[in-house]
Amino acid sequence: MLDIIMAxxxxxxxxxxxxxxxxxxxxxxxxxxxxxxxxxxxxxxxxIKMPRPDAPVQADVLQRFRTEAxxxxxxxHRNIVAVIDYGDCGGVPFLVMEHVHxxxxxxxxxxxxxxxxDVALDLTSQILDALAESHACGIIHADVKADNxxxxxxxxGGLSARLFDFGLAKAHPPDKANxxxxxxxxxxxxxxxxxxxxxxxxxxDVYATGVLLxxxxxxxxxxxxxxxxxxxxxxxxxxxxxxxxxxxxxxIPAVVExxxxxxxxxxxxxxxxxxxxxxxxxxxxxSSLARTSQPLAPLLFSTTGPTQRWPQHNLPKRSKGxxxxxxxxxxxxxxxxxxxANAVGDSDRMVHAYLAIARTLVDQHEPEQAIAELERAVExxxxxxxxxxxxxxxxxxxxxxxxxxxxxxxxxxxxRLVRSAHEHATRVSSAIGQERAATLLARLERSMAxxxxxxxxx
Numbered sequence: 391m392l393d394i395i396m397a398x399x400x401x402x403x404x405x406x407x408x409x410x411x412x413x414x415x416x417x418x419x420x421x422x423x424x425x426x427x428x429x430x431x432x433x434x435x436x437x438i439k440m441p442r443p444d445a446p447v448q449a450d451v452l453q454r455f456r457t458e459a460x461x462x463x464x465x466x467h468r469n470i471v472a473v474i475d476y477g478d479c480g481g482v483p484f485l486v487m488e489h490v491h492x493x494x495x496x497x498x499x500x501x502x503x504x505x506x507x508d509v510a511l512d513l514t515s516q517i518l519d520a521l522a523e524s525h526a527c528g529i530i531h532a533d534v535k536a537d538n539x540x541x542x543x544x545x546x547g548g549l550s551a552r553l554f555d556f557g558l559a560k561a562h563p564p565d566k567a568n569x570x571x572x573x574x575x576x577x578x579x580x581x582x583x584x585x586x587x588x589x590x591x592x593x594x595d596v597y598a599t600g601v602l603l604x605x606x607x608x609x610x611x612x613x614x615x616x617x618x619x620x621x622x623x624x625x626x627x628x629x630x631x632x633x634x635x636x637x638x639x640x641x642i643p644a645v646v647e648x649x650x651x652x653x654x655x656x657x658x659x660x661x662x663x664x665x666x667x668x669x670x671x672x673x674x675x676x677s678s679l680a681r682t683s684q685p686l687a688p689l690l691f692s693t694t695g696p697t698q699r700w701p702q703h704n705l706p707k708r709s710k711g712x713x714x715x716x717x718x719x720x721x722x723x724x725x726x727x728x729x730x731a732n733a734v735g736d737s738d739r740m741v742h743a744y745l746a747i748a749r750t751l752v753d754q755h756e757p758e759q760a761i762a763e764l765e766r767a768v769e770x771x772x773x774x775x776x777x778x779x780x781x782x783x784x785x786x787x788x789x790x791x792x793x794x795x796x797x798x799x800x801x802x803x804x805x806r807l808v809r810s811a812h813e814h815a816t817r818v819s820s821a822i823g824q825e826r827a828a829t830l831l832a833r834l835e836r837s838m839a840x841x842x843x844x845x846x847x848x
Contacts, residue, residue: 397443398423406484407477410438417494418442419537421454421557426489435489436474440482447482454557455483461529461559469520471540471554490552492542495606499536503609504640509549510606511646511676513541514599516551518669521595525562525665530590533558534598535579536605564589577621578611582656585622593658596668600653600661604630607646608637612654630654638786638826641793644753645675720750728767737774740767741783748790757794764791785815785823789830796834805834 395415404412406427413426416437427438441447441455459476466472475486495513499505505513517539524531533555540552558574573584581597584590605611612630613621633650634642649671655661662668724747731739744767751760764787771784788811796804808831815823 394418394442394444406438406479410436410486412438421451437487437489439485452483455485457559458557459485462556464527465524467520467523469516469551469553471552490540490542492540492552494537495539495541496536498541499609504637505606507642507646508676510603511672513549513551514603515669515672517553517599518665520553521665522669525592528562530560530562531556531595532560532590533575534595534602535576536602560590562591577618578614580625582626583658585626592664593661596653596661596665600650604633604650607633607642643679649675721747732770735779737771737781738783741786744787745790757798761791761794782818785811785820788814789826792830801834
């Protein structure tokens with residue numbers, strides 16, 4: 391990519407279309423290069439997109455530039471990067487856009503990792519607002535992904551998401567005369583029905599946005615890894631791993647997870663009807679979370695490895711609409727499971743039960759009670775260790791307990807628990823346990839470095 395940027399930089403200072411003076415290269419991707427530029431007549435800054443200089447301008451490249459120009463040129467929305475001009479310079483097409491002082495969302499994820507739940511929901515709802523406008527104009531974006539979103543700071547201190555690159559946009563309803571049903575896009579974001587040859591629709595944009603929200607919450611897309619065919623096969627045939635299981639070190643509320651999993655449904659009819667409905671649900675969830683008395687805690691409620699052999703259907707499913715009575719009923723069932731597991735010395739089963747108890751209590755905004763339950767679990771599991779019995783998943787409980795103490799401000803105790811968890815994970819040869827312990831310890835260290843230690847931490 392550096393070679394491409396260096397080659398593109400040779401055009402800096404060139405006059406394009408008789409109106410624009412090219413500046414530095416500010417971005418480069420698979421199809422094009424973006425320059426900062428100045429519109430001479432107004433003296434304003436703009437961004438100009440041109441094909442990459444290392445390849446001849448093929449018909450498909452010309453088509454993508456024309457499509458983006460005439461599609462995005464019809465749209466005017468606060469969350470869409472505006473296209474303001476289009477032209478040709480010596481047989482090379484160029485696209486003039488407003489200049490956005492922001493960073494690619496993909497780059498933001500790469501440097502900072504998963505985003506705070508509220509930030510992830512906020513940015514996703516803005517992207518859905520852009521898509522709702524696009525869909526209302528009969529346009530399917532068809533290439534929603536983190537690298538097609540710019541994020542900029544607002545004067546009020548918030549973040550603004552700006553969707554761009556409509557080069558693969560499709561008409562809706564589809565233009566049967568021009569729709570070839572060829573598969574375009576980024577494999578990790580392509581909806582299952584598109585892989586099967588169906589036309590793009592609002593539902594396929596909803597799916598891609600669900601993938602993006604999953605990525606913002608966990609740091610990776612649900613089916614990442616492997617070659618294109620392997621990714622597409624998983625999109626078609628595999629269920630996504632729930633975000634809370636993919637990143638157990640981050641507390642993802644049940645109601646948020648439900649949003650993601652609905653957007654990722656294999657069948658379009660099982661997803662949100664359109665971007666407007668998806669965005670409306672996200673705003674409702676954000677509002678309900680903002681009213682809760684406890685901020686979101688970074689917890690480790692998922693396990694990977696030996697504990698997965700215990701049947702998950704033995705645990706009551708969490709529901710976003712669970713009443714207080716239903717919650718108490720679920721806790722009663724889970725306590726029964728924990729006692730039964732303890733009676734027969736099944737440590738894996740006990741770990742699952744206590745983690746589910748703790749998650750249920752945190753969902754009900756009772757973190758102190760969750761801590762008490764986990765302390766009891768540690769006491770029982772430690773007794774198993776002292777009796778010479780295997781407890782390969784004790785580290786899961788220790789890390790969850792550490793995360794809760796860290797959330798409540800007792801970072802000293804949290805740090806000691808993380809170290810104990812790392813020691814135990816090392817003893818039982820759990821690579822994932824060691825990795826999660828190291829991740830949480832690094833987060834605690836950063837947090838402690840930013841604040842003067844309290845007496846409890848000393």
